[in-house]
């Protein structure tokens with residue numbers, strides 16, 4: 400086994416305590432010594448003068464379910480991420496059960512891969528991830544939406560035998576190594592599930608002390624009701640709950656965030672194990688179908704297209720959207736489409752497209768959905784800077800990427816979340832200290848996940864380390880040019896080995 404020592408650096412150990420000068424010695428894939436003493440000479444030394452040494456970052460919420468298995472995808476590793484949690488918002492690439500093609504259709508907007516992907520079971524997926532050349536360690540949640548579609552197809556209404564089968568598959572997934580369970584209650588058909596369907600699944604999660612992560616039913620005017628629904632289910636089942644990407648979307652709803660945080664704090668005082676997470680950006684990113692009423696998506700994309708081609712149905716859909724969409728038409732930018740014909744629209748807002756097509760914005764939106772068979776990605780201006788600050792700096796908040804791939808312009812969080820946090824949020828805006836920020840992307844998410852020996856620089860922990868320059872670390876990724884590598888990261892180590900696909904050690908003098 401190889402011994403290696405990181406010397407002369409500033410250790411930001413993940414616990415949140417003040418950084419200190421010291422050295423970290425690793426043997427094989429473990430950290431064997433951490434000390435603030437003057438180092439002895441080591442045979443293999445890496446001089447980290449002027450640099451910080453932190454635990455590898457843990458991305459608690461990612462949608463790289465497929466890309467994390469691809470050794471050519473290095474966006475996460477280049478940010479210092481050594482482990483990530485996939486299977487979020489109800490979408491996982493397993494199981495298949497009777498409906499492999501439907502599961503792909505359901506999740507394609509989020510996973511953004513064609514081809515015959517999909518795994519029969521969590522075990523198959525986790526084995527594939529472990530033996531892949533991917534640059535991060537993968538932890539998977541079982542997605543409620545995928546389970547439901549695997550068992551019952553794209554229909555909204557399911558039967559008791561369907562629910563029983565879903566429970567069996569979830570139990571198997573948890574016993575095969577899934578880190579927990581997720582729901583995505585704004586995505587059809589999972590969105591038609593109420594507490595009566597979901598609670599028995601949460602009891603299975605709770606019995607195994609795994610994590611339940613939820614993309615709630617609403618992040619706009621229905622935010623507080625959605626939060627109360629989730630807290631109620633956690634109370635009834637005793638499960639540990641993580642509110643995914645908490646925010647109040649749309650200007651009219653910005654005032655709700657203080658109440659939302661109040662609800663969460665009150666639930667904690669009641670003994671509910673609840674926390675939340677958010678990405679360090681004011682804009683969100685999703686699929687355009689998210690704003691359609693549930694009934695319009697019943698039966699999948701073919702059924703949706705049929706409805707949008709029928710004048711009466713289309714009118715009803717338009718009315719629903721106009722009365723519920725929290726953002727303005729100027730706030731929503733198209734970032735990805737399927738067809739060649741509409742590629743020129745990428746980068747335009749829905750307001751722009753409406754002008755170009757001389758139609759009402761809602762009509763332009765529906766026409767685009769129809770032309771693209773539902774496959775439209777968007778970035779939307781969601782929340783105020785003040786709210787973002789209140790969320791990020793809250794002691795219950797982990798910081799996540801929520802990154803996903805699009806054919807077009809991905810949200811810059813895919814390439815930039817972690818350096819953006821340490822550069823813009825910590826160094827430029829000074830919203831929190833470096834130690835606090837590192838804690839929110841290492842030990843805190845590791846504890847949420849119940850992950851052992853990850854997230855701290857401490858003896859016996861895994862030798863996942865990031866060496867970076869706190870004065871330079873930044874993400875140049877923008878909404879217009881999102882696919883840009885971070886700067887200021889000198890080296891990334893996973894299991895004691897230099898991840899040489901990311902940064903050369905030349906940066907570490």
Ligand SMILES: [Zn+2]
Pocket residue numbers: 487488583614643644
């Ligand atoms: Zn989500």
